[in-house]
Amino acid sequence: MAVNGVLFATASRVTGTYTSDEIFNPVARGVRLNLVISPTGPATGAWALTVEVPDPVTDTWKPLLGTSVTGATGNGTGALTGAFLTIYPGLTGIADAAGAINQHLGPRWRAKVVTTLDTLSFSVGADYLI
Numbered sequence: 001m002a003v004n005g006v007l008f009a010t011a012s013r014v015t016g017t018y019t020s021d022e023i024f025n026p027v028a029r030g031v032r033l034n035l036v037i038s039p040t041g042p043a044t045g046a047w048a049l050t051v052e053v054p055d056p057v058t059d060t061w062k063p064l065l066g067t068s069v070t071g072a073t074g075n076g077t078g079a080l081t082g083a084f085l086t087i088y089p090g091l092t093g094i095a096d097a098a099g100a101i102n103q104h105l106g107p108r109w110r111a112k113v114v115t116t117l118d119t120l121s122f123s124v125g126a127d128y129l130i
Contacts, residue, residue, distance in 0.1 A: 007111050010036070010123040015045070019052075020111045020124075028128035030088030030105050035069070035113070037082045037122040045117035046070060049085055049124065053109050061110065066101045082122075088129050 007020040025031075035049045048070040052061040069083045087101045111124055 005125050005127060007126055008124040010121060012119055012121045015116055018113045022108060022110050025105055025107050028105060028130055030129035032127045032129060033085040034125045035082045037120060047115045050112045051109055052112055053106050064103055069099050
């Protein structure tokens with residue numbers, strides 16, 4: 001059973017692309033995503049969190065402009081790190097501007113995490129912003 005607001009539960013994953021199920025948004029203007037990562041192996045690498053929306057003409061998934069946060073992890077120390085990604089219309093001049101996107105979320109969306117680490121434990125949670 002899925003927990004409300006959890007897109008990816010904490011789990012150890014290998015190099016790859018992880019895409020959430022399609023999410024239907026009936027009323028919210030935005031969302032805040034919280035990615036928590038913990039490298040568990042000796043490798044170093046990179047990760048990226050992106051929000052995708054469907055193109056209304058082709059119904060193919062495309063990144064919502066500007067909604068990618070990226071980072072690199074160390075050598076498997078297990079130290080928690082991660083990122084916030086906030087999507088909401090009218091966001092300007094806030095402290096975490098690197099993860100603040102001035103966009104409307106739209107009625108359909110999904111999250112995608114890409115990692116190049118051999119072993120990475122991560123989770124992604126989401127809260128709608130009305």
